[in-house]
Amino acid sequence: MNLELSDAHQVAESIGEIAAAKGYTIAVAESPTSGSIAMCLGAAEFAAQWFSGGVTAYTPETKYRVRGVTPGRVAIEKAQGVSRLTGADVSVAVTGVGGPETAEGKPARTVFIAVWDGTRARVEEHHFLGAPEAVVEQTVLHALRLLRDALINAADAIPHQTD
Incomplete structure (x- = not known):
């Protein structure tokens, strides 16, 4: 396992500790990471x-059909949508172009990461370096860190989802 993924698993463990202590549930919506964030969280x-x-x-067609989102504000809409779908209190979503070529009007290696806590969204745009595999690894680590930071900074203010 490379260093980035090892770090990602450590961050996922800390996310689990915070979420369990506060009674929060977490969900993810992924595109360029192909389920790697879910894998890290599920292994915690x-x-x-x-x-x-x-x-x-x-694929772009599947992203828009499955999640019902438009190209604008995709990462935030994905985070909000997966929270609604799963009933999770907090969610993280990633979208973008892992590479190696431009797609969906965005340069290769451009990734958007959003966290939704039920009341607020935070989104970051990243331009990573390296081969597509390296972009995935960097995206996973950054997404998990953003999720962990959201839990730490707003843990007491996050509303629990209700049916």
């Missing part, structure tokens, strides 16, 4: 207590 200790699950859609 006691994931069944706090990880609601995720949705992975890779």
